[in-house]
Amino acid sequence: MAHDSGGKSFDLKAMLRDERFWKIAFQVITLLVVFLLLSFFLGNLNRNLIQMGRAFGFSFLLNPAGFSIGESLIQYRPNDPYWRALMVGLGNTLTLVAAGIFLTTLLGTAAGVASFSKNWLVHRLSRIYVGLVRNVPLLLQLFFWYFAIFGALPSPDEQIGVLGLGFLNNRGVYIPWASSAVLAVLGIAATIGAAIAAFYLWQWRTKIRIETGAGGQAQAIAVAVLGLVWLAIIVFGMNWTVPEGVEGGGVTGGLRLSREYVAALTSLVFYTSAFVAEIVRAGIQSVSKGQWEAARSLGLHAGIVMRLVVFPQALRVIIPPMNSEYMNLTKNTSLAFAIAFPEMYSVATTTYNQTGRPVEVFVVLMATYLILCLLITLVMNQFNRAVQFKER
Amino acid sequence: MRKWGLLAAALGLTMAACGGGTTTTADGGEEGVATAGGSRLDVVKDRGQLLCGVDGGIPGFSFVDESGTYSGIDVDVCKAVAAAVLGDAEAVEYRRLDSTERFTALSGGEVDMLSRNTTWTVSRDTSVGLEFAPTTFFDGQGMLVRADSGIEGLEDFAGQAICVETGTTTELNLTDQMRQISVDFEPVVFQDADAAYAAYAEGRCEGMTSDKSQLVARRSTLPNPDEHVLLEVTMSKEPLGPVTINNDSAWFDVVKWTTYGLIQAEEFGITAENVATFEGTENPDIARFLGAEGTLGTDMGLPNDFMAQVISQVGNYGEIYERNVGLDSQFELERGQNALWTEGGLMYSPPFR
Numbered sequence: 001m002a003h004d005s006g007g008k009s010f011d012l013k014a015m016l017r018d019e020r021f022w023k024i025a026f027q028v029i030t031l032l033v034v035f036l037l038l039s040f041f042l043g044n045l046n047r048n049l050i051q052m053g054r055a056f057g058f059s060f061l062l063n064p065a066g067f068s069i070g071e072s073l074i075q076y077r078p079n080d081p082y083w084r085a086l087m088v089g090l091g092n093t094l095t096l097v098a099a100g101i102f103l104t105t106l107l108g109t110a111a112g113v114a115s116f117s118k119n120w121l122v123h124r125l126s127r128i129y130v131g132l133v134r135n136v137p138l139l140l141q142l143f144f145w146y147f148a149i150f151g152a153l154p155s156p157d158e159q160i161g162v163l164g165l166g167f168l169n170n171r172g173v174y175i176p177w178a179s180s181a182v183l184a185v186l187g188i189a190a191t192i193g194a195a196i197a198a199f200y201l202w203q204w205r206t207k208i209r210i211e212t213g214a215g216g217q218a219q220a221i222a223v224a225v226l227g228l229v230w231l232a233i234i235v236f237g238m239n240w241t242v243p244e245g246v247e248g249g250g251v252t253g254g255l256r257l258s259r260e261y262v263a264a265l266t267s268l269v270f271y272t273s274a275f276v277a278e279i280v281r282a283g284i285q286s287v288s289k290g291q292w293e294a295a296r297s298l299g300l301h302a303g304i305v306m307r308l309v310v311f312p313q314a315l316r317v318i319i320p321p322m323n324s325e326y327m328n329l330t331k332n333t334s335l336a337f338a339i340a341f342p343e344m345y346s347v348a349t350t351t352y353n354q355t356g357r358p359v360e361v362f363v364v365l366m367a368t369y370l371i372l373c374l375l376i377t378l379v380m381n382q383f384n385r386a387v388q389f390k391e392r
Numbered sequence: 393m394r395k396w397g398l399l400a401a402a403l404g405l406t407m408a409a410c411g412g413g414t415t416t417t418a419d420g421g422e423e424g425v426a427t428a429g430g431s432r433l434d435v436v437k438d439r440g441q442l443l444c445g446v447d448g449g450i451p452g453f454s455f456v457d458e459s460g461t462y463s464g465i466d467v468d469v470c471k472a473v474a475a476a477v478l479g480d481a482e483a484v485e486y487r488r489l490d491s492t493e494r495f496t497a498l499s500g501g502e503v504d505m506l507s508r509n510t511t512w513t514v515s516r517d518t519s520v521g522l523e524f525a526p527t528t529f530f531d532g533q534g535m536l537v538r539a540d541s542g543i544e545g546l547e548d549f550a551g552q553a554i555c556v557e558t559g560t561t562t563e564l565n566l567t568d569q570m571r572q573i574s575v576d577f578e579p580v581v582f583q584d585a586d587a588a589y590a591a592y593a594e595g596r597c598e599g600m601t602s603d604k605s606q607l608v609a610r611r612s613t614l615p616n617p618d619e620h621v622l623l624e625v626t627m628s629k630e631p632l633g634p635v636t637i638n639n640d641s642a643w644f645d646v647v648k649w650t651t652y653g654l655i656q657a658e659e660f661g662i663t664a665e666n667v668a669t670f671e672g673t674e675n676p677d678i679a680r681f682l683g684a685e686g687t688l689g690t691d692m693g694l695p696n697d698f699m700a701q702v703i704s705q706v707g708n709y710g711e712i713y714e715r716n717v718g719l720d721s722q723f724e725l726e727r728g729q730n731a732l733w734t735e736g737g738l739m740y741s742p743p744f745r
Contacts, residue, residue: 356520
């Protein structure tokens with residue numbers, strides 16, 4: 001040791017030469033800079049608020065909103081408070097996110113797998129779709145679907161019927177639906193529950209077949225029965241109402257998906273799926289060629305090779321970037337306000353405009369999207385852990 | 393022990409190093425307060441240009457043509473303020489703002505004033521933190537429908553869609569009116585006025601609601617203007633005028649009295665053409681008004697002849713009205729409520745004294 005640990009003689013040169021001093025000093029400087037920047041901006045905000053004679057606070061959320069909202073999951077009247085209006089917006093955002101993630105996963109995976117197809121047309125279609133959609137801004141696509149595609153549908157008095165099951169017009173899309181909201185929620189819950197149960201039953205069957213060599217018929221029958229029960233619940237338990245055209249235009253019964261919702265969902269799904277398709281393609285390409293060849297040499301045909309050998313390994317590469325695509329989709333739903341879909345951002349803009357409290361409303365907005373994205377990450381991390389390579 | 397000593401030394405040194413930095417920030421901060429505490433009037437004078445927030449999409453009020461030239465009543469008010477403060481009606485930079493951006497742009501200091509068909513309401517004046525200069529156009533909310541739609545009143549909108557622009561008083565009035573007569577309608581709320589009118593034009597909505605003047609002006613830009621009619625209802629009072637930010641009375645006074653000056657000039661009969669002939673007038677009211685006598689202008693922090701500049705460069709309120717929306721324009725709107733008080737209208741200026 002060059003200097004005394006008692007610190008009798010303070011050796012500046014030695015300290016400046018000490019690597020540990022600089023490591024700590026840099027961290028302290030960084031923290032100080034961050035702190036100074038933050039306090040500058042917050043101080044500035046505070047000064048401006050004081051100058052306008054206004055205090056930061058959220059009590060305005062309890063005041064009546066006074067504006068009406070086109071569609072809503074929960075009951076909402078114009079004299080309800082602002083927080084309830086924001087909840088309506090959040091509900092609309094969530095329906096867009098949930099349906100969007102589900103459909104994006106299906107379409108994106110299909111398009112990604114299709115790019116490996118030996119069928120010339122399927123392969124080309126997949127490549128053209130990705131190339132076209134991925135390179136056009138989402139906002140343009142929203143306007144395109146809203147004005148050019150769904151705007152070109154006929155007015156209600158000349159609406160198009162689809163197989164007697166639904167209608168299309170320039171107000172929206174009408175589909176068969178459960179007669180009450182409670183039944184619809186139960187039906188969706190039954191579908192998700194049945195899917196999870198079937199998945200675990202099938203895993204159990206595979207395990208038994210591997211470990212004991214038994215046929216696993218009992219489990220197969222159980223899955224089939226489960227499927228039949230689910231089908232029975234869906235077909236007979238939902239008390240379906242089918243939309244019916246009204247004389248002179250318009251529709252009664254069924255569920256109306258507004259044109260704003262359908263256009264937003266379509267463009268978000270098509271846009272995000274193009275990125276997902278590339279992720280899936282990259283994932284599949286990351287599986288070494290030897291895996292394909294080994295599986296083929298066992299006599300498995302291409303479909304089974306993809307399903308049982310390649311895709312499970314590709315998932316390890318696919319899942320992490322899928323997380324960010326889902327988050328992108330969630331955040332991009334805020335663009336739907338450009339085509340008048342009353343989602344969270346749209347309601348929030350009206351709120352801050354009406355109350356003159358942009359800072360508070362944006363804090364609420366940012367927290368909402370942050371929590372949504374963190375929840376998605378939480379789920380995807382669990383899923384990621386499940387598909388990672390398990391060392392034995 | 394040594395580790396902590398080292399940490400303390402590092403902290404001390406960085407503190408010392410940053411000490412200078414901290415004081416400079418504090419100085420900068422104080423300067424910031426000084427500027428923020430001073431008036432917008434000085435900021436505009438220093439800049440030599442007025443930043444004016446307008447809509448830019450409403451013919452007759454504020455419209456930007458193919459060559460990038462702005463015109464309309466709202467635009468002329470911006471020009472009048474620029475002429476008063478800077479002596480040059482063209483020293484204006486226009487910022488196009490949509491209805492949701494306008495108040496944040498104003499409170500954030502991105503524009504000096506709004507002249508953007510903004511309705512004067514008590515909540516905007518108080519809780520949103522704005523100051524409303526005198527009304528430059530008395531309007532009412534109307535409803536535009538297709539002539540062949542069979543809709544004759546608000547009651548006919550049950551189950552029908554109405555397009556509306558968000559962040560406007562019309563959005564709220566519509567809700568109130570419909571609640572009053574218990575009619576369930578579907579609001580289709582657009583952030584952008586252009587998108588709202590496009591959606592109405594291609595049939596998404598049965599009705600389009602906004603201020604009547606705006607509906608008349610916008611109808612002229614629809615594909616077949618003759619197929620659309622205004623319903624015979626007035627859903628609200630819509631006094632539209634320039635707006636500044638709260639707690640800056642020096643700047644607010646300038647905008648307020650320039651606007652009043654336009655009205656007062658019409659009452660005096662002073663126009664852009666004849667303003668020069670009032671030089672050396674015997675009428676003390678007019679002499680004070682044009683700055684030949686007294687210190688009305690300098691007391692406000694403006695050149696004493698500011699109204700002479702405004703009128704010679706922009707004209708009086710009547711001239712502005714007639715060339716933009718009145719009989720000299722394609723809209724041919726009657727003066728109606730917007731006539732001078734001496735002619736049965738609501739335009740009235742307090743005395744310039």
